[in-house]
Amino acid sequence: MTLAAATNENLASLSNTLIYSAMAVYTLAFFAYIAEWLFGSRSKVGRTAAALTGKGTAEAAAPEIRVKTQGGTAVLERPKVVTRAASGARDVPDGPGAHGGDEQGDLYGRIAVSLTVLAFLIEAAGVVTRALSVERAPWGNMYEFNITFSTVAVGVYLGLLALRKNVRWIGLPLITTVLLDLGLAVTVLYTASDQLVPALHSYWLWIHVSTAIFCGAVFYVGAVSTLLYLFRDSYENKLASGGQPGRFASSVLERLPAAASLDKFSYRVNAAVFPLWTFTIIAGAIWAGDAWGRYWGWDPKETWSFITWVAYAAYLHARATAGWKGRKAAYLALIAFACWLFNYYGVNIFVSGKHSYAGV
Numbered sequence: 627m628t629l630a631a632a633t634n635e636n637l638a639s640l641s642n643t644l645i646y647s648a649m650a651v652y653t654l655a656f657f658a659y660i661a662e663w664l665f666g667s668r669s670k671v672g673r674t675a676a677a678l679t680g681k682g683t684a685e686a687a688a689p690e691i692r693v694k695t696q697g698g699t700a701v702l703e704r705p706k707v708v709t710r711a712a713s714g715a716r717d718v719p720d721g722p723g724a725h726g727g728d729e730q731g732d733l734y735g736r737i738a739v740s741l742t743v744l745a746f747l748i749e750a751a752g753v754v755t756r757a758l759s760v761e762r763a764p765w766g767n768m769y770e771f772n773i774t775f776s777t778v779a780v781g782v783y784l785g786l787l788a789l790r791k792n793v794r795w796i797g798l799p800l801i802t803t804v805l806l807d808l809g810l811a812v813t814v815l816y817t818a819s820d821q822l823v824p825a826l827h828s829y830w831l832w833i834h835v836s837t838a839i840f841c842g843a844v845f846y847v848g849a850v851s852t853l854l855y856l857f858r859d860s861y862e863n864k865l866a867s868g869g870q871p872g873r874f875a876s877s878v879l880e881r882l883p884a885a886a887s888l889d890k891f892s893y894r895v896n897a898a899v900f901p902l903w904t905f906t907i908i909a910g911a912i913w914a915g916d917a918w919g920r921y922w923g924w925d926p927k928e929t930w931s932f933i934t935w936v937a938y939a940a941y942l943h944a945r946a947t948a949g950w951k952g953r954k955a956a957y958l959a960l961i962a963f964a965c966w967l968f969n970y971y972g973v974n975i976f977v978s979g980k981h982s983y984a985g986v
Contacts, residue, residue, distance in 0.1 A: 666731020
């Protein structure tokens with residue numbers, strides 16, 4: 627039997643410093659994202675109103691087609707094709723993004739993304755040094771789970787940006803949530819760096835918990851887009867019925883992708899990660915068999931993991947059924963994510979069981 631490694635207090639202290647430093651940079655990114663929304667031009671929005679009401683200038687109602695010459699040959703410069711609604715739904719263009727399409731707003735947005743990248747690297751270094759301080763995976767308690775989860779969530783966002791997906795509209799709600807998550811981690815959930823309880827000494831810790839964290843990060847991105855879909859859909863409904871949205875809706879919601887695009891995006895990210903969530907539950911059952919001699923015992927964590935699986939399965943089935951597209955399916959998606967959140971926080975903190983490793 628090997629002796630447990632001693633805690634390296636210097637690395638543990640460095641990890642804490644890096645996490646606080648990441649929070650400081652995330653705060654700067656937060657203000658940069660706000661500046662992107664506030665100071666970006668509003669002159670290039672209003673296309674949804676034009677599409678749904680038929681009002682506005684021809685430039686607002688239809689994309690501009692410019693002509694340039696290349697060696698004496700006329701070439702039409704057409705704008706990028708927008709994502710269109712599914713059959714039977716409204717057909718409106720996507721909003722131009724958080725900044726409204728102008729250079730000033732885009733500058734703030736680029737600064738915000740650059741700060742987000744820097745904060746992500748600092749926080750990732752904090753997670754790694756936490757792991758090195760005890761020579762194990764940094765997922766032994768809720769504090770470590772929180773700092774890793776927020777790191778992965780930001781990584782998913784930056785990964786989508788790297789794939790040239792127009793998801794900068796997620797930036798502000800994402801960074802807001804990350805700051806709240808880290809604030810909770812360093813205050814209420816903080817646990818000193820220490821060794822694992824015996825049941826967690828397994829290579830399955832790396833497999834099961836890492837996939838659970840990644841799934842939660844992707845589910846979070848899907849939940850944000852679903853929530854924004856509900857706001858944007860209400861905005862489009864009001865315009866289509868001849869109503870006049872308020873100033874907030876006109877200046878903010880207009881810049882988001884169309885409701886149909888948000889609905890499709892949230893469905894795709896949830897559907898893409900659902901098989902991995904299924905694997906996560908199976909991997910946990912196998913680990914339980916090795917650690918406790920039984921694969922499934924309806925422990926609170928196991929029960930709520932299964933409830934979350936059922937909720938997302940119901941959402942995906944409903945989303946694929948013609949009568950449950952749109953808002954009804956969106957409500958199911960939010961209920962499913964609420965189940966995941968309770969499994970994440972509620973079970974670990976408030977419920978006693980074999981998975982009670984919160985450390986708080």
